Amino acid sequence: MPAVGALRVAVGYPNTYFVAMSSLAFQWVVELTAAFDDVGVERFFTDPPLLGRTLESSSHLGDFDVLAWTCSFELDAPNILATLDAAGIPRRSSERDHNHPIVVVGGAVASINPLPLSPAVDVFVLGSTELLWPSFLDALRGETDRGRLLETLAGMDGFFVPSLHLDSRGAPLGKRRRVEKRDAHMSDPSMVPASHVVTPHTEYSGRGLIEMSRGCPEKCRYCWVSYNYGRLRCYSTEGILERVDRLSSITKRIGFVATAVGDHPDLGFILEACRERGLEVALSSLRIPAMRREILEPLAASGARSVTIAPETGTDRLRTSLNKPISNEAILEAVATAQTCGIENIKMYFIIGLPGETDGDLRGIADLLRKTQSLMVAHGRDRGRVGSLLAGFNVLVPKPYTPYAREPMLTRREAKRRMGIVETAAAGISNLTIDRPSYRQAQWQTHLSRGDIS
């Protein structure tokens, strides 16, 4: 069905349907847009047969008033240009006029560093969609002249309009203010992001996603989230359970997502409520201090068999220097608790190339993995099977607005050498899968998160 409404808005994600529908941020923008009676909304992705057209009616993207992308990962950003090309819409905003849609980009990439995409984008949305999207649509309703619309948005917090906020050399004329949810918004049930559509064709196959909180109680030095989303704010338990009830009418599988999902003060109660409703639950990665029995037991009772944690490195010394003062002993205790509760499979994430990293820290990663595996074997003996251990690695991407923003990135050769040290030291650990980092991806991510308009 084509979008019906006074305003035609196409909401897109710069990747495939599968990846897009796995993103709660994208699904939430669709939900928020569809809630307006006078707005007709359709979705678009990068799957080849429909590149440049919408999924619902195969309409040409050039026929819409607005093209609004959610871009969560730097590596997806070039797909925005490919989509404009496929739709026959000029890449440069300066070459577009009132015959073309307004090109809008929101999501983490807009906030981390909008400059590399600036020549192509009319408006970036900086902050919470719930707070900014209604103002954007109001401005659009009230102004038919493209230039005056951009001027109006340029005067509002939370919008970055490159044609008005950059000087002739492409340098920002000032700092733009992000607009984030505050405590009052977190207690409003209508503000709890949840899946708009539940489909088997996603990473979380058939799972309805619900956001638990924003921000994080920690401030790890490499983490963009902690320096930009602010302190931890949790959605109300009532609001979350209202979303659980809505989604449970269409799926028995729920996923709670957040940067610090384990830090919701009522998580144990919420998991128990899900178990009583016969729901199977998964959580996005847990902070290590949140891996407590009162969280892990109800999680296991809801069907979870794996948890993801991020030790980041192998020694207490380097971890403390990241402002993540968690000891290897505490990590192993958390693994043991998970095993005792029946959560068999462990995923651990590490970063190589951290400032101050030595070869000893790299061998420390292998040592931590070996001790983790020994614990898993010991617990697995009683069960009759040993869980799987996955170690995923990334090369440090120095993010803007963090204390590591100006740190150098490893060279390809050095990244290979350091990974070699880890793999040699980890040789012989049974049941361990190592997921090596993609240097090329890290390099692109670094260019796009630190690059300028050129």
Ligand code: SF4
């Ligand atoms: S715990 Fe995770 S989300 Fe929080 S600051 Fe550290 S890396 Fe970022």
